Amino acid sequence: MDTRTYKIFRYDSSKNEKPKFRSFEIPVEKGMTVLEGLIYIQDNIDGSLAFRSSCRAGVCGSCAMHINGKYRLACETQIYSLKSKTVTIRPMAHLKVIKDLFVDLEPFWEKYKLIKPFLQPGEPPPERERIQTADDRLRLEGLIDCILCGACQASCTVCETHPEYLGPAILLKVNRFVEDSRDNAADERLEEVSGFNGVFRCHTIFNCQEVCPKELDPTGSIANLKRKIIKKKFGPAKLYK
Amino acid sequence: MKFHNAIVIGGGLAGLRAAVALNQMNVNVGVISKVHPLRSHSIEAQGGINASLGNHVRGGHDDYKKHAFDTIKGSDYLADQKAATRLTQNAVECIIEMEHWGCPFSRTEDGKIAQRPFGGAGFPRTCYASDKTGHVLLHTLYEQVAKFEYHSEREQIKIYNEWFVTSVVIIDGVCQGVIAMNIATGELEEFRADAVIFATGGAGRIYGKTTNALINSGYGMAIPFHAGIPLKDMEFIQFHPTTLYGTNILMTEGCRGEGGFLENNKGERFLAFYDDSKKAMEVAPRDIVSRNITKEILAGRGFEDSYVHLDLRHLGERRIMERLPEIRNLSINFAGVDPVHELIPIQPGQHYTMGGIDTNINAETRALGLYAAGECACVSVHGANRLGGNSLLETTVYGKIAGESAGEYILSGGPAKRDENIMKDSLKKDEDKINELLQSSGSEKIADIKKELNDVMDSNVGIFREGKSLADALDKVRELKHRFKNLKVTNKERNLNQELINKMELQGNLDVAEVIVMGALAREESRGSQARTDFPKRNDESWLKHTLAYCTPDGFKLEYSEVDVSIYEPKERKY
Ligand SMILES: Cc1cc2nc3c(=O)[nH]c(=O)nc-3n(C[C@H](O)[C@H](O)[C@H](O)COP(=O)(O)OP(=O)(O)OC[C@H]3O[C@@H](n4cnc5c(N)ncnc54)[C@H](O)[C@@H]3O)c2cc1C
Ligand code: FES
Numbered sequence: 001m002d003t004r005t006y007k008i009f010r011y012d013s014s015k016n017e018k019p020k021f022r023s024f025e026i027p028v029e030k031g032m033t034v035l036e037g038l039i040y041i042q043d044n045i046d047g048s049l050a051f052r053s054s055c056r057a058g059v060c061g062s063c064a065m066h067i068n069g070k071y072r073l074a075c076e077t078q079i080y081s082l083k084s085k086t087v088t089i090r091p092m093a094h095l096k097v098i099k100d101l102f103v104d105l106e107p108f109w110e111k112y113k114l115i116k117p118f119l120q121p122g123e124p125p126p127e128r129e130r131i132q133t134a135d136d137r138l139r140l141e142g143l144i145d146c147i148l149c150g151a152c153q154a155s156c157t158v159c160e161t162h163p164e165y166l167g168p169a170i171l172l173k174v175n176r177f178v179e180d181s182r183d184n185a186a187d188e189r190l191e192e193v194s195g196f197n198g199v200f201r202c203h204t205i206f207n208c209q210e211v212c213p214k215e216l217d218p219t220g221s222i223a224n225l226k227r228k229i230i231k232k233k234f235g236p237a238k239l240y241k
Numbered sequence: 242m243k244f245h246n247a248i249v250i251g252g253g254l255a256g257l258r259a260a261v262a263l264n265q266m267n268v269n270v271g272v273i274s275k276v277h278p279l280r281s282h283s284i285e286a287q288g289g290i291n292a293s294l295g296n297h298v299r300g301g302h303d304d305y306k307k308h309a310f311d312t313i314k315g316s317d318y319l320a321d322q323k324a325a326t327r328l329t330q331n332a333v334e335c336i337i338e339m340e341h342w343g344c345p346f347s348r349t350e351d352g353k354i355a356q357r358p359f360g361g362a363g364f365p366r367t368c369y370a371s372d373k374t375g376h377v378l379l380h381t382l383y384e385q386v387a388k389f390e391y392h393s394e395r396e397q398i399k400i401y402n403e404w405f406v407t408s409v410v411i412i413d414g415v416c417q418g419v420i421a422m423n424i425a426t427g428e429l430e431e432f433r434a435d436a437v438i439f440a441t442g443g444a445g446r447i448y449g450k451t452t453n454a455l456i457n458s459g460y461g462m463a464i465p466f467h468a469g470i471p472l473k474d475m476e477f478i479q480f481h482p483t484t485l486y487g488t489n490i491l492m493t494e495g496c497r498g499e500g501g502f503l504e505n506n507k508g509e510r511f512l513a514f515y516d517d518s519k520k521a522m523e524v525a526p527r528d529i530v531s532r533n534i535t536k537e538i539l540a541g542r543g544f545e546d547s548y549v550h551l552d553l554r555h556l557g558e559r560r561i562m563e564r565l566p567e568i569r570n571l572s573i574n575f576a577g578v579d580p581v582h583e584l585i586p587i588q589p590g591q592h593y594t595m596g597g598i599d600t601n602i603n604a605e606t607r608a609l610g611l612y613a614a615g616e617c618a619c620v621s622v623h624g625a626n627r628l629g630g631n632s633l634l635e636t637t638v639y640g641k642i643a644g645e646s647a648g649e650y651i652l653s654g655g656p657a658k659r660d661e662n663i664m665k666d667s668l669k670k671d672e673d674k675i676n677e678l679l680q681s682s683g684s685e686k687i688a689d690i691k692k693e694l695n696d697v698m699d700s701n702v703g704i705f706r707e708g709k710s711l712a713d714a715l716d717k718v719r720e721l722k723h724r725f726k727n728l729k730v731t732n733k734e735r736n737l738n739q740e741l742i743n744k745m746e747l748q749g750n751l752d753v754a755e756v757i758v759m760g761a762l763a764r765e766e767s768r769g770s771q772a773r774t775d776f777p778k779r780n781d782e783s784w785l786k787h788t789l790a791y792c793t794p795d796g797f798k799l800e801y802s803e804v805d806v807s808i809y810e811p812k813e814r815k816y
Contacts, residue, residue: 109402
């Protein structure tokens with residue numbers, strides 16, 4: 001039977017020990033995912049291994065981790081697609097490790113709440129649904145699809161140097177509301193992300209866009225927000241006369 | 242010790258909807274969830290949610306009564322008719338409310354909420370957001386919770402992320418609270434409350450071939466069951482006709498609603514060969530389509546004796562990208578086929594638990610102050626077979642009702658009697674149980690027992706059932722329960738011990754599995770999702786009744802209760 005070596009980051013924050021990598025040799029077959037490999041290890045070799053998973057279908061955002069040089073969803077990554085004899089796995093960066101691949105996501109969720117992530121229509125609702133044209137709805141494609149796995153934040157070098165920076169996932173969420181024809185708080189939202197830890201921290205490095213497992217474009221969202229803020233401040237672009 | 246007036250267990254749609262309802266009544270609420278709410282299984286729902294909005298060009302004459310009738314007929318007349326009617330009567334309001342909260346539904350040309358046809362429905366009434374309906378609904382509800390958590394003058398909604406409930410405490414028929422474990426530290430804590438709502442989701446992982454998330458263990462049903470609350474109609478398990486061969490990831494009913502075909506190994510649309518599906522074809526109800534796929538495979542007209550094909554190619558790339566983008570992603574990522582150009586290999590798989598914690602039409606269980614809603618509950622609105630798009634609806638409608646019932650109970654004074662000692666005792670009992678589990682030094686592996694349970698449920702308690710094989714399955718489950726006592730553990734620490742949690746859940750799974758098999762074996766008829774080859778007909782005279790399973794000191798016992806058929810007379814179910 002074909003095998004692979006999993007090299008996994010191990011650390012237990014409740015103990016006074018240094019982090020280390022541990023290797024496990026596991027049997028693999030066609031179709032097997034990186035997550036299935038982790039489950040195999042937990043079930044059969046070492047029950048103390050800790051990692052998150054839930055949907056196993058790439059939609060819940062639980063299992064983002066650093067796999068062979070890139071942030072990916074473990075459940076969506078076929079082992080064979082890595083084309084390597086070893087599978088090296090680290091937890092998401094810039095977050096405290098609780099145990100092994102299980103990081104403390106609270107700072108991420110705190111940022112999420114900061115941006116008022118809910119519709120603010122500014123007026124009482126009609127009796128039936130609000131009308132939204134198909135075109136207006138289309139503007140939300142790619143913005144409502146984020147699964148908040150955090151891969152983009154972990155890959156972002158600005159998030160590393162500036163822990164207070166809201167980060168790509170959160171700014172994409174801001175853009176989701178700014179672009180929603182039913183929301184009436186764009187000015188306030190733009191104001192809030194125009195500060196020190198908002199959009200202008202972004203150096204347009206494109207890491208977020210590159211790693212997003214849902215192929216979304218947080219960099220594009222950030223650019224859109226920047227454009228809107230500048231336009232608000234200086235008015236529409238005038239032809240140079 | 243922690244205290245909230247209301248405690249909701251589960252951060253899926255039903256749990257969050259209940260929490261929002263309680264918050265709107267200004268009741269202090271704590272939500273306990275073993276995963277972050279947005280990682281709940283509800284996020285996976287694809288196809289849509291039913292309401293007779295009448296927005297579709299062919300939906301003008303739809304109304305809640307027709308929706309109720311379809312639901313009851315779909316249930317093979319085992320649904321309680323007033324409960325089903327309450328579901329459909331509240332549907333429009335619940336969907337509109339979600340839209341007002343910001344849910345980005347797909348839209349019709351005139352900008353209203355879009356609707357699509359689904360199996361067993363007289364009109365296109367399934368509201369959707371492409372094929373990510375669960376995702377957008379759960380995000381919308383969580384956004385509302387975040388709003389209240391941070392920006393409200395009302396009482397708080399406190400979320401306990403990654404806490405695992407181990408037991409519910411009931412004394413003299415009155416609920417006192419729950420015991421839960423902080424997964425990160427492994428410490429147990431008392432959560433005292435006036436009212437507790439279970440919204441812990443389905444039990445799909447008792448089966449191997451299932452569309453359910455890895456976390457859907459069914460332990461949430463075992464907890465109240467162990468505390469004396471009956472489980473209702475557990476033998477009714479829905480098998481979804483179209484799950485991806487290999488991983489059993491769901492290919493939504495929307496694929497067929499949008500016009501997809503099912504084809505055998507000769508390329509024929511074989512549903513035309515069967516009396517019960519030849520008229521409705523691909524949009525016949527799930528139980529019927531699942532059975533006919535299985536028959537087709539058994540007759541040698543499948544592929545590798547395991548699957549048939551779902552064909553979307555004629556829909557064209559634009560429509561697939563617009564209506565079914567996630568289906569395309571899943572097919573490419575998990576089966577290596579692109580539905581724009583290729584056929585998708587599919588087979589039926591476990592999908593939904595119709596049965597659950599017995600509740601009445603107000604989401605009340607038999608203990609005062611204990612409620613249940615969503616997939617873990619059985620009101621019953623789905624009876625012997627759920628219609629697609631009705632369970633998301635159930636989570637919002639009955640989640641809200643559960644919240645409101647609990648809120649009224651709390652505001653009118655809550656439990657007459659509080660017993661703090663019993664909470665302490667319960668914590669101690671769970672503590673002992675965990676220590677025992679950690680110390681066991683047997684030779685059986687958790688994964689092996691789980692695998693054997695999954696295998697026997699797949700093979701003997703699946704789409705077609707028969708007395709002898711059900712009896713064998715019951716023996717097998719009991720043997721596994723026996724072997725469970727001899728488990729091996731490799732991790733003896735308390736902090737973040739996922740092996741320990743797997744073990745506790747497996748124990749619950751085994752009990753719930755036993756209840757499923759007992760109910761299926763006892764019910765000597767075919768109705769909805771239960772197809773007994775030895776009793777191929779529905780038998781209203783003897784079996785138009787709900788199964789109730791009780792956990793007693795002398796083992797599990799079955800009783801039966803009446804079905805509410807006060808509105809529509811049971812008829813033969815034809816499509
Ligand atoms: C792939 C798929 C697609 C589907 N598509 C549709 C569809 O299109 N339309 C439709 O109507 N229905 C659909 N369904 C069904 C529907 O999604 C579910 O029935 C519904 O989402 C269940 O919601 P819930 O709130 O009851 O439970 P869940 O969303 O499963 O939430 C359960 C919650 O309970 C928590 N929990 C469980 N046990 C414990 C414990 N011991 N301690 C602490 N917390 C615990 C979990 O953390 C979780 O937050 C689909 C189902 C599947 C499998
Ligand atoms: S387990 Fe849900 S995204 Fe991987």
